Amino acid sequence: MVLAMLSPLPRLSALLASVQQAARRGRVRAAVLICLGLLGGAAGSPAAEHTVAEKEYQALKVFSEAGPPPGTARQSQDESDWMLAKGRELHERGLRFWTDHPNEPLRWEVWTLLTATPLWERTITENGATRVVRDRERMEAWWRLQQARFEELLEAPDASPRARIATFSFLITSHGGRWKSRVKTPEGQAALGRMLAWFERWERDHPQSLNLINGARTIAEMLDVADPAHAQRFLLGLIRRYPADTRRDRDLRAMAEGRLKLLLGQAQPVWLRLAALDGRFADTQDYAGKLVLVAIFPLTWKAQVDFLHGLHTAYHKLGFEIIHVTGGDPARTGDAPLSALDTALAVDEQKLPWRVAWDRQGTIGEVSRSFGKNVYPAWLLIARDGRFVAETSSQPALLRAIERELALKPE
DSSP, X not given: OHHHHHTTHHHHHHHHHHHHHHHHTTOXXXXXXXXXXXXXXXXXXXXXXXXXXXXXXXXXXXXXXXXOOTTOBTTSHHHHHHHHHHHHHHHHHHHHHHHHOTTOTHHXXXXXXXXXXXXXXXXXXXXXXXXXXXXXXXXXXXHHHHHHHHHHHHHXXXXXXXXXXXXXXXXXXXXXXXXXXXXXXXXXXXXXXHHXXXXXXXXXXXXXXXXXXXXXXXXXXXXXXXXXXXXXXXXXXXXXXXXXXXHHHHHHHHHHHHHHHHHHTTTSOOOOEEEBTTSSEEEGGGGTTSEEEEEESOTTXXXXXXXXXXXXXXXXXXXXXXXXXXXXXXXXXXXXXXXXXXXXXXXXXXXXXXXXXXXXXXXXXXXXXXXXXXXXXXXXXXXXXXXXXXXXXXXXXXXXXXXXXXXSSOO
């Protein structure tokens, strides 16, 4: 009888320590749940601990999917500040989950929510002046930890298929963003090799995954820079391997065909004829012998419109033209999409000096997807001879390409 009374004591001590730890962290709800479990005799059991972890994970998932409050201006400083604060809180809560539930399988699901590197800041003083800058060292350290843990996830026996699929997608897209501009370096080639291996394994282990298209698009963009012939083989392989009449296969084929169009357009002249808001067509043949930028982003994105104004002012007299493609994306979160008439009136009001084409399927719509693009802004630059010479989402990269094509700067 004495032995029976003493045997639960180590376990009870551990549970009390959990309560104290939760309380010290201000996690009153977790402490209460543990106390209730103690009173019911079930606290510390795998089922009770999993229940707590499941509730915390679901709350984290809902928080990760939340958007800015209704009425927040899109692409504004308010939206940026909100997203920055959300990213930091999500990061802190996710790491706390790992500390509180180190053996819980859901920890891998939580890790897939922590894909964005928090934009940490630090204060520095130079020449007597104090300013706030990005903490690059801390961000780089986090990126290395993040990558290592995602690779650990792929080998973890308790990681779910959903977590593995999210990990393949993240590893490929994050490496693409980091290495695309340096893919021809030895380090970039090594990163490309890892990306191809991840994609091959992704196809083999999860052949029905709906978001294979994200990894395929990123790899195609990398190969386009590194080895156009390899890019062509990769894209043709996708078209052959995904022939089914399902949405996943149709989207993959459409993306591959769009990327091939961009790839082949680097060697042969292309012709674009887009429906414009003034009832006519924005036709690249009307600009023969000129450098043409096809700019894809919502008309409501003021900063990008201002950027186009700057380009037009600087380069129009040198033979530079713009065709802007937009959909009906609203200016504020929660607002209804704009109609073609609303957008046409906004174009007239702003007195834009370039042609504006309308995509009824949205900014990421028929035009964007016809070139294998799924993000904006997207810049497609067509040279004087009609060939594609640049496709990017980077303003600095676009500026370099424009000045190169206008012979304002040497190669």
